[in-house]
Structure formats: structure tokens, C-alpha cells
Amino acid sequence: MSEAFRISMNWLHTWMGLVVGALLFAIFWMGTLAVFDREIDRWMMPATRVAVPAAVSVDAIARTMHPLAVAAKARRWGVQMPTARQPTARAYYDTATERQVLHLDPATGVVIAPERTLGATGFFYPFHFSLFIHHWKMGEWLAGLAAMAMMAMCVSGVVIHRRIFADFFTLRIVRKAQRTTLDLHNLTGVVGLPFNFLISFTGLVIFMGTYLPGIQAVLYPGEPAAFAVEAYGTPLASPAKQPADLAPLGAMVAEAQRRWAGAAPATVLVFNPGDRAALVHVHQDTGARVTMDANTVVFDGATGRVVAGPHRYSPTLMTLSYLSGMHYTWFRHATLRWLYFVSGLAGCALIATGFLFWIQSRAKQHAKAGVRGMALVRVLSVGATAGLVLASLAFLVANRLLPDLPTIAGVPRAWMEVRIFCVVWLLAFAQAWLRPRTVWRDQSVAIGGACLAAVLLDWVTTGDVLPLGGEAGRWSAAGVDLVLLCGAVLAWISARRLHARSQIVTRRDPRSAGSKP
Amino acid sequence: MIASILLVAALLPAIVGGAMIALVRRAHWTAVTGLPMPNGSRRTKVTVGAGLLLFTVVFAVLRDGWGMGLLLGPLLIATGIAIVIVTLALQPRALLPVAIIVDRAARQRFLPGNPTWHQQHPTDDIEQ
Numbered sequence: 001m002s003e004a005f006r007i008s009m010n011w012l013h014t015w016m017g018l019v020v021g022a023l024l025f026a027i028f029w030m031g032t033l034a035v036f037d038r039e040i041d042r043w044m045m046p047a048t049r050v051a052v053p054a055a056v057s058v059d060a061i062a063r064t065m066h067p068l069a070v071a072a073k074a075r076r077w078g079v080q081m082p083t084a085r086q087p088t089a090r091a092y093y094d095t096a097t098e099r100q101v102l103h104l105d106p107a108t109g110v111v112i113a114p115e116r117t118l119g120a121t122g123f124f125y126p127f128h129f130s131l132f133i134h135h136w137k138m139g140e141w142l143a144g145l146a147a148m149a150m151m152a153m154c155v156s157g158v159v160i161h162r163r164i165f166a167d168f169f170t171l172r173i174v175r176k177a178q179r180t181t182l183d184l185h186n187l188t189g190v191v192g193l194p195f196n197f198l199i200s201f202t203g204l205v206i207f208m209g210t211y212l213p214g215i216q217a218v219l220y221p222g223e224p225a226a227f228a229v230e231a232y233g234t235p236l237a238s239p240a241k242q243p244a245d246l247a248p249l250g251a252m253v254a255e256a257q258r259r260w261a262g263a264a265p266a267t268v269l270v271f272n273p274g275d276r277a278a279l280v281h282v283h284q285d286t287g288a289r290v291t292m293d294a295n296t297v298v299f300d301g302a303t304g305r306v307v308a309g310p311h312r313y314s315p316t317l318m319t320l321s322y323l324s325g326m327h328y329t330w331f332r333h334a335t336l337r338w339l340y341f342v343s344g345l346a347g348c349a350l351i352a353t354g355f356l357f358w359i360q361s362r363a364k365q366h367a368k369a370g371v372r373g374m375a376l377v378r379v380l381s382v383g384a385t386a387g388l389v390l391a392s393l394a395f396l397v398a399n400r401l402l403p404d405l406p407t408i409a410g411v412p413r414a415w416m417e418v419r420i421f422c423v424v425w426l427l428a429f430a431q432a433w434l435r436p437r438t439v440w441r442d443q444s445v446a447i448g449g450a451c452l453a454a455v456l457l458d459w460v461t462t463g464d465v466l467p468l469g470g471e472a473g474r475w476s477a478a479g480v481d482l483v484l485l486c487g488a489v490l491a492w493i494s495a496r497r498l499h500a501r502s503q504i505v506t507r508r509d510p511r512s513a514g515s516k517p
Numbered sequence: 518m519i520a521s522i523l524l525v526a527a528l529l530p531a532i533v534g535g536a537m538i539a540l541v542r543r544a545h546w547t548a549v550t551g552l553p554m555p556n557g558s559r560r561t562k563v564t565v566g567a568g569l570l571l572f573t574v575v576f577a578v579l580r581d582g583w584g585m586g587l588l589l590g591p592l593l594i595a596t597g598i599a600i601v602i603v604t605l606a607l608q609p610r611a612l613l614p615v616a617i618i619v620d621r622a623a624r625q626r627f628l629p630g631n632p633t634w635h636q637q638h639p640t641d642d643i644e645q
Contacts (some may be wrong), residue, residue, distance in 0.1 A: 169535075289585070336585060
């Protein structure tokens with residue numbers, strides 16, 4: 001390998017990491033949280049911490065949801081069947097402008113609670129791929145750019161790592177922070193390389209339609225819906241504007257199960273509710289496999305007659321579906337879920353240590369040369385990493401502190417939580433700018449405090465104190481509490497070490513104290 | 518129960534295999550045993566270590582089938598290697614049992630290609 005090539009890869013790795021590092025961290029962090037989105041939802045929606053139901057009645061759910069959807073002139077309503085991770089029937093209806101979500105008792109169809117928080121499934125998960133920038137799908141494009149950059153950095157990182165095999169098992173926890181940071185960066189990069197590369201690649205695959213719209217436009221000119229019919233077997237119909245009742249949903253689900261040889265349903269969607277042209281899609285539960293082939297069966301909503309299905313995916317789509325399934329992690333596999341979570345955290349550590357190493361290796365040099373950009377990079381690195389973690393914790397704390405009302409100060413409660421998230425994130429950036437000397441230690445302390453506060457508030461507001469939450473079968477919320485406690489301990493250790501190091505630096509050179517992160 | 522046993526059975530070869538490959542490096546061997554590294558075939562040890570890593574994938578596929586096993590196996594290998602790296606950094610002596618197994622296996626010629634091995638090997642003095 002020529003030295004010139006290695007140097008060019010080094011340049012690419014360094015500067016691409018600096019430019020997209022903040023974006024990548026946000027995507028990785030939110031994706032990591034989304035691995036346990038249902039569990040975080042249970043934590044944020046205490047009313048839904050119920051036992052897994054022994055029986056499910058789709059007809060009872062329909063008796064509650066269908067009249068609501070018809071009254072709201074919804075274009076569709078749907079229900080997610082209860083699972084161990086989400087023991088309620090999560091039902092919703094979509095009007096032209098908004099979505100209303102309710103949690104129902106799966107056996108009786110009685111409303112348990114309206115959803116007054118976006119939770120992890122409504123905030124962390126969509127933030128992961130859309131960044132909540134919906135104009136021209138800009139968020140998805142940025143996420144795609146970040147995924148491409150991650151793949152390029154995985155490859156360039158291997159090229160520039162001269163002693164990749166010699167140092168493969170090396171982690172030197174020494175006094176010289178720069179050495180430890182680089183070792184941590186190399187360790188998380190090399191050990192996590194297959195995960196990081198594949199998760200980026202599969203992320204791109206999922207949004208293939210967005211990034212390569214031309215293929216669909218060429219193959220299905222003027223008929224975007226035709227692709228969905230051919231690929232997924234999910235036809236749609238325009239309303240006939242003639243009222244009609246909905247045929248019994250339970251019979252439709254039973255017929256779908258018969259066609260699937262007894263497999264369980266995951267979701268039921270009713271399009272054009274209350275109309276003679278109503279269509280019902282019943283999707284199969286794919287939790288037992290990685291491939292997300294839903295084998296959809298479509299029914300005429302008014303008559304209950306089978307329109308199509310079960311739809312079998314083509315081999316190409318099965319491959320695509322396996323790759324998507326690798327990324328979505330919707331399968332029921334606790335060990336894999338934990339390994340994804342830890343690998344995601346390692347990815348976050350990789351990005352954060354990359355930032356840190358950039359600063360550590362250039363701080364003195366730039367200070368001597370009078371380069372001004374260093375302060376900006378430092379603010380960006382702290383705000384984008386520690387600041388985002390802190391904002392996510394503030395989101396959880398706000399969920400516990402805000403009163404359970406539909407609106408607060410004229411703002412829907414769910415969006416008030418998001419506002420608090422944004423304000424705390426901005427404050428983290430501001431603090432990084434104003435107090436560069438102690439910002440890492442301060443934000444570590446704040447993260448530890450927020451973790452503890454979240455656990456305590458959960459205890460106070462719900463009475464679910466560890467380990468009683470687990471004993472009562474509420475493992476989802478107990479697990480979140482346990483992870484928060486581990487986070488508090490880690491943040492406390494980090495803060496102590498940072499404080500100790502700043503003391504050493506201060507004794508050695510009072511002027512440069514705090515100039516290093 | 519069987520699933521849990523298979524999970525442990527899948528993770529163990531990842532840790533032992535990772536440790537075997539790590540102990541081929543002189544610095545790691547010395548950190549673990551406190552002794553200079555004996556002569557021996559490194560390639561064979563790396564091959565056996567890599568074979569053990571492959572066992573992890575086999576156990577994962579046996580446990581969960583091809584679809585999930587092919588995801589679980591590599592992630593368990595990464596976990597095993599990460600455990601070895603952290604152990605080497607914080608408590609290298611904890612890998613002494615693996616070093617002793619490697620050492621004894623080499624002397625028993627379970628791992629071939631070691632004609633220059635000592636009669637009285639330095640690790641004979643190490644307390645287990």
C-alpha cells in the first residue's frame with residue numbers, strides 16, 4: 001500500500017469524522033436507544049405497565065376504535081397486537097392532519113390510557129433516521145450521508161491503522177489521556193467494525209427508495225402505489241363515499257391465521273373506515289425471524305371477503321427484507337437486543353473518542369498557532385455527545401415531572417417534552433462555550449444527576465422501586481431503571497477522573513488547565 | 518435452559534479463542550504470565566484460536582438457526598474479544614488459565630509444530 005494512499009485516507013478519515021461526527025453521534029445514540037424503544041415506552045407510560053394478556057379480542061378492539069375513527073373521518077385506523085414488550089393493544093387513527101394513539105385492554109377493548117408522550121417509539125426512533133427534518137426528506141438524506149461517511153471511515157480507519165494486527169488486543173489505560181483515547185477509538189473501531197459497517201449499510205438499504213427514486217419512477221411510471229402492491233401485496237383503494245359497516249375483524253384475523261398455518265398477527269390496519277371501499281390488511285408477526293416478510297392478507301372491509309394474500313415476497317425482496325430486519329431489530333431475541341445495544345454504545349464511544357483525539361492531538365499546536373477553530377470544535381464535540389445524552393435524560397425526567405394533561409401552557413404535553421429536550425441540548429452547547437475548562441466534568445456530573453433523578457422520579461410517581469418493579473413482572477421499566485443507575489455510576493466515575501486529571505494539569509501548568517478535554 | 522447453555526457454550530469459545538490469539542503477542546503473554554514467551558508455533562495457536570471463534574458461530578446457528586445465528590455469532594465473537602481486551606487491560610492475570618491451557622496443549626503436542634519446547638517450561642511454576 002503506497003504511503004500517499006495512506007496519507008489521503010488519513011486526511012479523509014480525520015476531516016470526514018470532524019464534519020459528520022456530530023450528526024453520526026446523534027444517529028448512533030438515538031438508534032441505540034431505539035433498540036429498547038418499547039421498554040423505554042413502558043417507562044414513560046406507566047399506565048401501560050400491565051401483565052401480558054391471556055386473551056385478545058380484535059372485535060372488542062374494533063368496537064372501541066372503529067366508531068372513533070369514523071367520527072374523526074380518519075383515513076385509516078390500526079392496532080398493534082400485544083406482545084411481551086408491549087402488553088397493551090396500541091391502537092391509533094390517522095386523520096388528514098394528526099394521529100391519535102390510545103392504549104387499549106386487548107381482551108375488552110377498554111381504553112387504558114391515551115398516549116400523552118411521544119416516548120421512544122415516537123421520538124428517539126424517528127429522530128434516529130429523520131432527525132425530525134421532514135422538508136424534502138432532508139433528515140433521511142442527512143442520515144444517508146452519515147451512513148455513507150461511516151462506511152467510508154470504517155474502511156479508511158483500517159487503512160490508516162498501521163499496527164491493526166499488532167495492537168488488536170491492546171488497551172492502555174495510562175496517565176497520558178491521548179494514548180488511552182486513541183486505544184479506545186481503535187478498540188471500538190476494530191472490534192465493532194463488522195457491526196458499524198453492516199448497520200450503516202443496512203440503514204442505506206432501508207431508504208433505498210428515497211436515495212434512488214429513479215428506479216421506482218422508471219419501473220412504475222405514474223403509479224407509485226403499484227410498487228407497493230407488487231412488492232408487499234398491500235393494495236389501497238379510494239373511498240367510495242358510501243357508508244358501510246365493518247365486517248367482524250376477528251373472523252378476518254382467524255382466516256389470515258388459517259392461511260398462515262397458525263402464525264400470529266402483528267398488526268391490523270383498516271383503510272377507509274366506515275366506507276363501502278374499506279380494506280383491511282392483516283400483517284403477520286415476524287418476531288421469530290430476522291426477515292420482515294409480513295405475508296399480508298387483504299380483506300374487503302365491508303364483506304370480510306379475502307381480496308388477496310398471503311403475499312409471498314420475491315427472493316430479491318426477501319434478501320432486502322433480511323437486511324432491513326437486521327437493522328430494525330424487531331425480532332424477539334433478548335440477547336441479540338442487548339448485544340445490539342452494547343454495540344451501539346460502542347459505536348457512540350468510537351465517535352466520541354474520535355472527536356476527543358482530534359482535540360487532544362491538536363490543542364497545543366493550534367493554541368500556539370493562534371487557530372480559532374479549536375473552541376468551535378470543542379463546543380461541537382461536547383454539545384453533540386455529552387449534551388445529547390444529557391438532553392435525552394432531560395426528556396425522561398420531563399416525562400416524570402410534567403402533569404398528565406393533554407396540553408401544558410397551550411402546548412401538547414408530548415411536544416412540551418420535546419421542547420425541554422431541545423432547550424437542554426442548547427444549554428449544553430452554551431455551557432460548553434462558556435465554561436470550556438470544566439465542561440466535560442460538569443456535564444458528566446449533570447448526566448449522573450439526571451440518571452439518578454429519573455430513577456427517583458419513577459419511584460416517586462409510580463411506586464415501582466427496584467427490584468420490586470422486576471418482581472412484579474414489570475421488567476421493561478425495571479430494566480430502564482437499572483441501565484439508568486449504571487449510567488449514573490459511570491458518569492460519576494468519569495467526573496471523578498476528569499476532576500482528578502484537571503487538578504494534576506492545574507498543578508503542572510496553571511495556564512493550560514482545562515484547555516484539554 | 519438448553520438455549521442458555523448453548524449461549525454460554527457459544528460465548529466461551531469466543532473468549533478462549535480470542536485469548537489464545539491475544540497470547541501470541543509477546544507483550545500480552547508476559548503481562549498474563551509474568552514470564553518471557555516460550556518459543557512455539559504462533560500460526561498454529563492463531564489457527565486454533567480462530568477455529569474456536571468459528572465454533573461460536575456454529576453454536577449460535579445451532580441455537581437460533583441460520584437467520585439469527587448469523588447475527589448472534591459475530592456479535593458474540595466481538596463481545597468475547599472485547600472481554601479479552603478489557604481483561605488484558607485491567608486484570609491480565611485473570612487469563613492465566615487460558616495461558617496454562619495453551620502452554621500444556623502445546624507441550625502435549627495437541628498443538629503441533631513446537632520442536633523447541635522446553636522440558637521444564639517456565640509456566641510450570643505458576644500457581645493455578
